[in-house]
Amino acid sequence: MKVNILEAHDRLIHFKKDQEATINQGIEDCLKKNPDSLFYQSRSPYVYIFGHPRTAEDGVTKRMLWQPRLQKPEAQINSYLVRAISNTDMVEPIWFIPPPETWNQYKTGNVTEHEFVNYSVQMFLSNKNKIEAKDPEDLSEEKSRYIMMELIGNKRQNQMMNRVYDIDGGVYVG
Numbered sequence: 001m002k003v004n005i006l007e008a009h010d011r012l013i014h015f016k017k018d019q020e021a022t023i024n025q026g027i028e029d030c031l032k033k034n035p036d037s038l039f040y041q042s043r044s045p046y047v048y049i050f051g052h053p054r055t056a057e058d059g060v061t062k063r064m065l066w067q068p069r070l071q072k073p074e075a076q077i078n079s080y081l082v083r084a085i086s087n088t089d090m091v092e093p094i095w096f097i098p099p100p101e102t103w104n105q106y107k108t109g110n111v112t113e114h115e116f117v118n119y120s121v122q123m124f125l126s127n128k129n130k131i132e133a134k135d136p137e138d139l140s141e142e143k144s145r146y147i148m149m150e151l152i153g154n155k156r157q158n159q160m161m162n163r164v165y166d167i168d169g170g171v172y173v174g
Helices: 005-033 035-041 100-106 115-126 128-132 141-164
Strands: 046-055 062-069 079-085 091-097
Touching: 005 035, 005 046, 005 062, 005 079, 035 046, 035 062, 035 141, 091 115, 100 115, 115 128
Parallel strands: none
Antiparallel strands: 046 062, 046 079, 079 091
């Protein structure tokens, strides 16, 4: 079978754009719709967005989880991390580390090469401490812990209120 190079190239471009759009949408949804992210953004000048795929209960389907963080998590295989300025669309990629079985695909000279993924993988392998290092603008652990405790307190208060009042707003007499 002869492969039409132009058709294959068009498919590759579409695939890359589709992947990029999926990642960007996940980050945007986390920034604009995730209640924890919105809470963090109201109290911090930035928020980290940590993405990692998880396999669904069917054992086949994968879905991306996007979690807001106040501190950098540990770098791990098959994860993405960006830092976003609160209440803006401005994001800075920190790392994109795909599964190890795909690392060779991103090397220079391959059709699917990707400079930032290559950089992330090399840093993960040879200088993990550098990509995990605190940014000079990072909140102190004490300040981050305070914000997280405030978030937990708000969630507990909301849960208690939901137990007291039913869906219609009437008082629950149990």
